[in-house]
Amino acid sequence: MTHSATPSALWFTRCPVPTATGIAADLGWLADEFAPDGIAVRSLQDAPAATARDHHYTHALDGLFREGGNVPALWARSRGEPTRLIGLTWIEERQVILVAADSAIHEAAGLRGRRLAIPRHPLPIDFWRAMALRGFDGALSTAGLSLADTVLVDVPADAHADQWSAELAALREGTVDAVYAKGATALAAAARYGARIAVELDDHPDRRTRINNGTPRPITVRESLLEEQPDLVARYLTVLVRAADWAADHTDELAGVLSRETGADAVSVAGAYRAHSRRDLHIDLSDERLDLLARQEHALRAHGFLAAPVDVRDWAAPEPLRQAAAHGNRLTTAKDPQ
Numbered sequence: 001m002t003h004s005a006t007p008s009a010l011w012f013t014r015c016p017v018p019t020a021t022g023i024a025a026d027l028g029w030l031a032d033e034f035a036p037d038g039i040a041v042r043s044l045q046d047a048p049a050a051t052a053r054d055h056h057y058t059h060a061l062d063g064l065f066r067e068g069g070n071v072p073a074l075w076a077r078s079r080g081e082p083t084r085l086i087g088l089t090w091i092e093e094r095q096v097i098l099v100a101a102d103s104a105i106h107e108a109a110g111l112r113g114r115r116l117a118i119p120r121h122p123l124p125i126d127f128w129r130a131m132a133l134r135g136f137d138g139a140l141s142t143a144g145l146s147l148a149d150t151v152l153v154d155v156p157a158d159a160h161a162d163q164w165s166a167e168l169a170a171l172r173e174g175t176v177d178a179v180y181a182k183g184a185t186a187l188a189a190a191a192r193y194g195a196r197i198a199v200e201l202d203d204h205p206d207r208r209t210r211i212n213n214g215t216p217r218p219i220t221v222r223e224s225l226l227e228e229q230p231d232l233v234a235r236y237l238t239v240l241v242r243a244a245d246w247a248a249d250h251t252d253e254l255a256g257v258l259s260r261e262t263g264a265d266a267v268s269v270a271g272a273y274r275a276h277s278r279r280d281l282h283i284d285l286s287d288e289r290l291d292l293l294a295r296q297e298h299a300l301r302a303h304g305f306l307a308a309p310v311d312v313r314d315w316a317a318p319e320p321l322r323q324a325a326a327h328g329n330r331l332t333t334a335k336d337p338q
Contacts (some may be wrong), residue, residue: 007039009063010063012065017183017214019217020240022238042217044061045102056077060076063225066218066220066221067240070218070269070293074296074305077310078307084226084316085218085219085285086206087321089283090215090283091281093215094200096200099179099195103178105198115151116134116177120158130202134303168181211299233320234320235324293312
C-alpha cells in the first residue's frame with residue numbers, strides 16, 4: 001500500500017460524556033504521542049466555526065476521529081459518509097425516567113397511558129429526540145409495554161440552553177408526566193426542577209433495555225485516513241486503550257476528569273458514573289457490542305432517523321484495535337520484572 005504524505009494535524013471530537021478520548025486529551029497523551037512526528041492534535045470543539053461547523057455530526061472532515069453518541073455516527077454512515085467503526089465502549093450513565101415529586105408513577109408499569117416528553121431540537125440530526133424515544137422504549141419494555149401504550153408529547157427545545165431543561169420545564173408545568181434523562185447533568189437538572197426518579201434503567205439486569213445514544217458508544221474515523229495512514233490510526237487507538245486502562249486504576253483522579261468533561265459538579269458525577277462502571281471505558285469490537293449497536297441501528301431506522309440501513313459488521317474495521325492491543329501488551333511485558 002502506498003501511503004500519502006503524513007498529515008500536519010489530526011482532529012478529534014467527543015461529546016461532554018466520559019470517553020477515552022476525553023481522558024487522553026485531558027492528560028495530554030494524544031499531543032505527546034504525535035508531537036515527535038510534527039503532527040498537531042486538535043480538538044474540534046476548539047476549532048474556528050468554519051472548520052467545526054456540523055463536522056461533529058457529519059464527520060465530513062479528513063483526519064477526524066470521533067468518539068461520541070451512536071445516533072450521529074450511524075446517521076452520518078447512513079447518508080454515505082465514508083467512515084469506519086474502530087471501537088466501541090459501554091459505560092453505564094445512570095439512565096432514568098423522571099417524574100414530578102408528587103406523581104403517582106413509581107415504576108415502569110405506571111407509564112401506561114401517560115404523556116411522555118419527546119424533545120425537538122433544530123440540529124442536523126436530533127439525537128436528543130432519538131435518546132428520549134429509545135430511553136422510553138427501554139423503560140417500557142421492562143414492564144411489557146411499548147410507546148404505543150403511551151402518549152408522546154412534542155416539546156420544542158430550541159429556546160432552552162441547558163440540557164433537559166425544556167422537558168423538565170414541561171414536567172413542572174404539568175404538560176407532560178415523564179421525562180427521560182441520563183448522566184451527571186440530568187441528576188443536577190432534576191434537583192433544580194424538583195423532579196424525582198421513578199425508573200432506574202441501570203438497575204435492570206438486561207443491558208439491552210439500556211441501548212441508547214451512548215450505549216454502546218462508537219469510535220469512528222474517516223476511511224481515507226485509515227486507508228492512507230493505518231499506522232497513525234493504530235497509534236491513536238493505542239493511546240485511547242492506555243487512557244481506558246488508566247481510568248480503571250485511578251478512580252479518584254478520574255472523578256476530576258469526568259467533572260471537566262461533563263461540566264457537572266462532583267456530586268452529580270459520583271451519582272451518575274458509579275465506580276463499578278468505569279472499567280467499561282475499555283474499548284472492544286466484540287460480537288456482543290456489535291449486536292447491541294445493530295439493535296440500535298434497527299430501532300433508529302424504525303423511528304425514521306436513518307436515511308438507509310447500516311450494516312454494523314461491514315462498517316467495523318477491527319485491525320487497528322488489534323494492533324493497539326498488541327502494542328499495549330508489548331509495553332506491559334517490557335515493564336514486567338525479569
